[in-house]
Amino acid sequence: MLFGQTSKRRQQPSAARWGTRGSAAATFAARLTFDDVQRRFGTVHAVRGVSLDIEPGEIVCLLGPSGCGKTTLLRLTAGLERPTGGRILINDREVAGPEIHVPPERRGVGLMFQDFALFPHLTLLENAAFGLKDMAREDARKIAQSALERVGLAKYADEYPHILSGGEQQRVALARAISPRPGVLMMDEPFSGLDMQLRDEMREETLAILKETRATCILVTHSCEEAMRMSNRIALMREGRLLQTGTAEEIYHAPADINAARMFSDINEVPVVVKSSIADTLFGKCSAKGIKNGNAVACIRQRDVQLVPVGKGRAGRVLNTRFLGESALLEIGVDGLEEPLFARIRESRAKQAGSDVGVKVNPEEILVFAAASDDKPGV
8 A cells, every 4th residue: 555554444425425625736738739640550540630739728529429539539649559640749749740659658648538447456545646656655645635635535535446436436537637737638438437417417527627727638428418518619520530620509500511410419301402502491491501503401400390380380290299308209290291300399388199280490490411322310
């Protein structure tokens, strides 16, 4: 043991109570730059020409489906993998490139993994101090104790990880990540293994700590909600490429393509024909920017489908109603459409199957994208 003796085993505390907390120590946030970064594994291109500049203190979420290159980019930044092309710079200093590979421990980068990766034979205090090996023992102890205090676990400093709940273990992992005061903190889907209520709590507390430390942060996630709640900016990835970057509002309201639209919304996809950059839909004419003429897809968000009295919109009939708590999902057959529309509305306004309804959609809310023969939902 590094720091004293362990106490008797205690009863597992509630993960919902963080206890008395101090403040996380501020760090010197670093600028992180990706310059045409590439990573190949044989014939597989995991990362393809990613260029991105992250400001000091900015929280950026790498968002995308499994296998899109998010975690590979994180591992390249940490020094756990080497790029096969391009450069990575921290504060304009090249740490990874064709001829340069700065060791992970010299990059000033903190890591927090999905599985927490705590050392079972070390106490919580020893785990929190693990990245402080170059520091005097007493100084390391004080910093680690302070980090545990910030996450509400200081009084259990001499306990071992196996008696903790999943949420508590994650808090220890967070304490360990912030103890060295890294200029860049990287988190690989840190909330995916938690239940919904605990996940929400951990997101809010982690965000508060990130703001206190002011560290530059990359958060890897496949959850759109998490990306929107946690980030200053989102970097949307697909098949190893950077598809789009922007704030949550920018990407939600102006997705780069139909795949980005699918990630951020539950949508109905209706085939339409575009003439002179205008799509004529059942609900009115709408803009089709970037498309002059040809086949296209009109994307209608489920939340934008409105129910109105019969005769005041397109004639429709409710085919199925699914109760979702505060909302309901209605499947509606609409006159003039081959496929039904799905509408997500307040539960109190839901109609039973068989009900005749009017259906309206504001044309200004419709997104139009060019049709592609190989385009499939979820691609």
